[in-house]
Amino acid sequence: MAAPATLEDAAVVLHLLIEVAPDRRADFLAFCRRAFPVYESVGGLRMALYEDAADPNKFDEAGYYASMDDYRRSEAALESDPAQAALIREWRALLKGPPQVRVFVRR
Secondary structure (H helix, E strand, O other): OOOOOOHHHOOEEEEEEEEEOHHHHHHHHHHHHHHHHHHHOOOOEEEEEEEEOOEEEEEEEEEEEOOHHHHHHHHHHHHHOHHHHHHHHHHHHHEOOOOEEEEEEOO
């Protein structure tokens, strides 16, 4: 359940392409600083936040998982763990619209 040490160690990569309203940007950044360690506490996951170079209100929240089992365990925790479920509700309230979700697996 160790997080991937390098990008090459990630078997699964999750991309959440999102947009926040300009007046919620600071709230969103503070949220990520607080939430990422909670998400990572499940194990096997490292989170990263990337800002769109052309639009400072668009982001890619990337999750790098050591294995598909780690990805599945993390996804299940979003619903089964009350702390993570609360974070997801808070996250959704910060978004300007629904996220674009992409999951990639190493082949």
